[in-house]
Amino acid sequence: MISFFQQILIYSDIILLVGMLCIAVLLIALWRRQSWFIRQITDQRMAVDTRFSAMEQLMRGQERQLMEMLLNDRERQRTALHQLQHQIQRLLSQSHQMLEKRLGELQRQLLDEGGQLKVNLVERFDQFQQRVSHTLAENRVNQQESLTQGIEGIGRQLLEGLTSTAESLGKQVNQLVESNDQRLKEIGGLVEKRLSEGFEKTTETFNRVLEHLTRIDEAQKRISELSSNVVSLQEVLSDKRSRGAFGEVQLTALISNLMPESSYSLQHTLSNHTRVDCMLMLPEPTGKIGIDAKFPLESYRKMTDTEASEQVRTRAQSQFRQDIRKHIDDIAGKYIIPGETSDGAVMFIPAESVFAEIHGHFPDLVDEAFRKKVWLVSPTTMMAILTTARAVLKDAATREQVHLIQRHLHLLSKDFGRFQGRMDKLAVHIRQAHEDVKDAAISANKITKRFGQIERVELDELPPSTSIARIGETVEGL
Known part of the structure; x- marks a missing residue:
């Protein structure tokens, strides 16, 4: 019985531990998947920022080159101001026109490229957001289904284990009660039989003693009557x-x-x-x-x-x-x-x-x-002494039987006390298992709520529309 109860408790603990490990593994996998999505979005954003930085550096380099060219032209014009004033003005006007034309073309080109880049980024972000939402929804549904199935399986196993344990315990209790009743009946029957036999033998002994006394009296009378025929x-x-x-x-x-x-x-x-x-x-x-x-x-x-x-x-x-x-x-x-x-x-x-x-x-x-x-x-007193000794022997035998019965009752009391203690321990374990099932259900509800929160989580603490709008504003500013 002890090993059976211990196996039930060990199986219950193992089932609970496996359930908790499964939940922990699911949470870790979900967290790693979310971290991977966030890293992908962060890498793409960093790539866009890098491209915008490169474009900005390119424009600044071109402006520096133009400024250097203008400074060089001004120095040369200062040295030959008087000689080439008209030529410088003409060259300046031509250079200015060419520069304006070139800047206009460059600005139009940049605007065209920025618009196209904005459209591409918006499209890519929309597609990425749809994929992320779809993936998260599928993962959430799959994880909820697997978690629900796992929790239901654990609950069914615990319920089946507790039901089988309760049935087995009930059968064992009934068997123990029946065995104890049968044992008490046998002991009672044995005691009653021994007492009846003792009383019958005692009554028979007294009757025999009386019969012997009667015979002795008759013999003494016959001896006194037939003294002439008996040797003195x-x-x-x-x-x-x-x-x-x-x-x-x-x-x-x-x-x-x-x-x-x-x-x-x-x-x-x-x-x-x-x-x-x-x-x-x-x-x-x-x-x-x-x-x-x-x-x-x-x-x-x-x-x-x-x-x-x-x-x-x-x-x-x-x-x-x-x-x-x-x-x-x-x-x-x-x-x-x-x-x-x-x-x-x-x-x-x-x-x-x-x-x-x-x-x-x-x-x-x-x-x-x-x-x-x-x-x-004398013979008469010897008979009384022997009768008393026989009664003492019977009383000693009866006391031995009483001691045997008391010993069996004491052992039975110990067995029942041990059974009561094990029943109390089993009740404590059953209550603990019930509490663990309730805690597991609460944890499952919390995990389900957390899945809902994960589905609505803000990527990088900003909604996708805000991030895309800021990227568009940056492109337009460039």
């Missing part, structure tokens, strides 16, 4: 491997049901070469959160054994406190790495009863875990 928790968790496998299986089931696969990693290896049971990949500023599923339950089993003595249960309770504290320290030291993981980690307790026991009878452990940023969670 103490027996299942008596071995470390069985305990760890049980916690990992339960944690894996919860995470796989609630979180997308891209948001967590099982048995994730950290930079300190330790392996965490599960690593949640949450958006910033939360980051990566490690979850440990290996909970020490040997002391808890002894502490809750009703058949054991009070002393044994007391020692088991103390050992349980030490095991929990040590496990909190291990999690804080292994799974909290500045710059790599979040500033906290999660201790997954696979039994609700153990979780309730810790919160009910060991508040100091809860406070210590809170200070060291190790969060104690």
Whole structure:
């Protein structure tokens, strides 16, 4: 678009420049033609003046010769005055008669030649004036026609260029508006689709959470009802491997049901070469959160054994406190790495009863875990945490889409602002071209008026009749 507008402007400037150059060339040619006519008239007048000057010098030379002859005759007559008085008088009378006769003939000859020269000059001036008038009229008509055709051609070219430019610009504006409308519709449809999908998935997730909670309640009821047919928790968790496998299986089931696969990693290896049971990949500023599923339950089993003595249960309770504290320290030291993981980690307790026991009878452990940023969670609270994490992931994805939409809208706003600026520049150039056309029309009118003035111009600041009359008077005076 930029190069197209620049080409239009360059072509308009070139057309205007060529028009002005043509006008200037026509004016220079007319001025040179007029100068040539004036030089021709001036040369002819100078030739006539030269001829008249030569005739005047000739007459003066003859008069000087006559005067010299008379002076010589007078000197000779003075020397022989007494001797040749009668002869001198006779010679003087004869000489006088001859001189008068000769002067009369010379005067008649000069008058005849002057009249003939006057007639010839008048005829030549009339012919020259007619030729000059005819030539000037033809030149004026031809120049007016060529100038009018040139101006009309320039006007047509400018009008066609402006019309095509306006049509092209209108088409481009319509295309841009249609493209922007289509783009906005697509963006709006995409946003609406994403929001609808997000709402549907959120609703589906909550329904699934409620369904899982219902299933868990039913499972707990069935466990309590069928306790005789199920191995007790103490027996299942008596071995470390069985305990760890049980916690990992339960944690894996919860995470796989609630979180997308891209948001967590099982048995994730950290930079300190330790392996965490599960690593949640949450958006910033939360980051990566490690979850440990290996909970020490040997002391808890002894502490809750009703058949054991009070002393044994007391020692088991103390050992349980030490095991929990040590496990909190291990999690804080292994799974909290500045710059790599979040500033906290999660201790997954696979039994609700153990979780309730810790919160009910060991508040100091809860406070210590809170200070060291190790969060104690049970299956129920873990489900709530995972649901919240899923909502955070969806919110982050939605924010990314919103940022994308905002970026496209910002780019669209920039494009429209650039388009508005170019439209303003084009309007300025169109107005300038309109003003240039008006100026060219004014210049054409001035040139036409100047042709009229040139047709009526006075040759050598005098009308031809006055010049001819003065030449005739000069000839008659001679």
